Ligand SMILES: [Ca+2]
Ligand SMILES: [Ca+2]
Ligand SMILES: [Ca+2]
């Protein structure tokens with residue numbers, strides 16, 4: 001048969017309520033206009049300040065801790081085995097220290113260093129065992145070696161639990177809305193000819209034991225919602241015969257970002273999903289008590305490699321998280337799709353660097369939105385948007401890269417008051433060079449616990465692909481270069497050559 005794009009019509013089925021009842025928390029969110037992030041339990045500091053988001057804090061001291069992936073690093077003589085470096089926050093922000101590198105060769109971490117594994121290519125943070133200390137799930141460039149869970153403690157991350165076969169972009173969130181952090185895991189993603197191929201996936205309901213055993217395994221995405229699956233026949237509705245997809249998704253996906261877009265108290269997941277016939281598109285999978293539902297398209301369609309960086313946060317402060325998509329191969333625009341009780345599909349903004357108030361010129365190959373991070377820097381309850389522009393040229397340099405911070409307002413994103421910086425900005429460490437690709441990855445974390453998210457951005461190609469990370473503090477006025485710092489693999493005693501340090505940041 002000819003594969004066609006599946007329409008986005010959720011099918012009502014007997015015996016299952018399609019939508020979870022809105023929780024009290026969700027009602028409060030809507031009524032109070034607070035963002036889910038604002039309500040997320042933080043770690044209280046001794047002086048009464050709120051402290052960092054709990055998911056960002058491995059050692060429970062109220063300061064967000066940064067994880068920088070170095071998937072190209074040579075470990076135990078194995079080129080490209082990869083590692084992650086954990087840098088703890090402090091009153092003065094990030095404090096890189098030797099001895100915080102974790103790889104397959106670290107004592108207690110399962111597995112052995114393998115050439116080309118790319119350990120640390122992706123990872124996710126969240127308190128999976130519910131002990132109050134956030135944990136880290138490390139994935140690899142290839143899914144086969146599986147994931148590793150490292151457990152938070154007052155001394156930081158310890159130990160390691162192997163999760164076999166699911167090393168492909170792990171994601172954490174409260175997907176079923178019960179207040180516990182859950183873990184979504186993905187097996188290898190492949191496409192065979194025209195046909196969507198099933199990709200194994202697991203939705204592990206928290207809390208997890210230290211052996212990695214979940215409280216329950218939820219249906220990931222029921223089979224009636226797979227692309228191309230014959231779900232509309234009467235048998236499906238009568239006997240639930242197609243509601244049996246507990247361990248897979250129909251088309252391969254690349255999961256991108258987590259947030260509560262429809263404000264129902266369950267975290268939702270944006271994925272880059274193969275729809276068949278060479279067509280991919282961003283989709284919003286909404287979380288529910290029973291697993292995900294493939295709710296709707298969440299961005300432009302494309303083909304392999306066209307996917308863009310995605311970040312989620314409440315830009316307009318209305319209590320519904322908003323989806324920000326960077327430019328991909330097909331478009332030069334960044335898009336903000338605003339969440340609502342019905343998810344996406346309502347208001348959206350699309351813009352390039354010609355946005356009024358934004359400093360910079362739009363040119364081909366800029367890669368506007370090479371990285372996307374969405375969180376509240378200024379402290380007004382509305383999220384700012386950090387956008388990498390890793391292909392930006394300036395001062396005669398090619399692909400030196402820059403980074404923009406755009407303000408969130410009650411009416412959405414604006415270019416007014418935006419900031420743009422690069423390595424030649426006074427006060428920012430380093431010297432811009434062609435090919436650095438500054439802004440390839442970024443994150444917004446409250447590393448100094450003052451209630452303002454701080455920017456961390458990387459240039460993985462810096463110094464012949466050794467890579468480096470920059471940290472700029474957030475204030476009520478936005479980002480400041482005061483106290484700006486930069487560090488690379490050498491500062492944490494990590495392997496340097498071709499490490500691509502900072503290739504992924506959380
Ligand atoms: Ca901490
Ligand atoms: Ca924990
Ligand atoms: Ca939701």
Ligand SMILES: [Ca+2]
Nearest residue numbers: 314316318320
């Ligand atoms: Ca919003």
